[in-house]
Amino acid sequence: MRCDLSLYLVTDAALCAKAGLEATVEAAVKGGVTLVQLRDKHASDESMIAQAQRLKALLAGTGVPLIINDRLNVAVASQADGLHVGQSDTAVLEARQALGPQAIIGLSINTLEQLHNAPVALLDYVGLGPVFATVSKQDHAQPIGFDGLATLASACPLPSVAIGGLKAQHATQVRAAGANGLAVISAICGQPDPYQAALAFRAP
Numbered sequence: 001m002r003c004d005l006s007l008y009l010v011t012d013a014a015l016c017a018k019a020g021l022e023a024t025v026e027a028a029v030k031g032g033v034t035l036v037q038l039r040d041k042h043a044s045d046e047s048m049i050a051q052a053q054r055l056k057a058l059l060a061g062t063g064v065p066l067i068i069n070d071r072l073n074v075a076v077a078s079q080a081d082g083l084h085v086g087q088s089d090t091a092v093l094e095a096r097q098a099l100g101p102q103a104i105i106g107l108s109i110n111t112l113e114q115l116h117n118a119p120v121a122l123l124d125y126v127g128l129g130p131v132f133a134t135v136s137k138q139d140h141a142q143p144i145g146f147d148g149l150a151t152l153a154s155a156c157p158l159p160s161v162a163i164g165g166l167k168a169q170h171a172t173q174v175r176a177a178g179a180n181g182l183a184v185i186s187a188i189c190g191q192p193d194p195y196q197a198a199l200a201f202r203a204p
């Protein structure tokens, strides 16, 4: 596996505003986050590139990759480690061609049909979900629950990370369903102590 999906932090600028995005990410990585995705639906490309560069500097030497959500141009300009795309974002083929063979590329999956149509040879991992309804993503797809997660994970030829409404107490069930890890926003971003919040996800 090219990346450790165990505890995948997706950032939210608004939730992190009080503590600061960098301070939140730094604490969360100390607490065990294995991969960071910069996600910002509102920032300009310029400010997202600058934010990505700050996070890259912060993550240097930690072994934790930085992935950009949706925006291929931001991933290219910031020389991030990869890109995560949704079903209606940049095509995976275009992303792979632009970012090269070493980049980590992930795709969101909600249904078996999407999984069967996924260009698995061009992908490093898939995100499966949302497991539960969540206020962290507007207009999210139908929640799949642990049963749906197990169905998708068992049919999935790639490493997978579950997402959507997940808290530390769900870690055991997520792994039992066959996903390689958990991706979270609100269980870490905006928490009073992001270090402890990340630590709480450690496998028993």
Ligand code: TZP
Binding pocket: 010, 129, 130, 133, 134, 135, 136, 137, 140, 163, 164, 165, 166, 183, 184, 185, 186, 187
């Ligand atoms: N994609 C599917 S659900 C989701 C995304 C980005 C939001 C997850 O946020 P939270 O706070 O962990 O439910």
Ligand code: MG
Binding pocket: 070, 085, 086, 087, 089
């Ligand atoms: Mg998207």
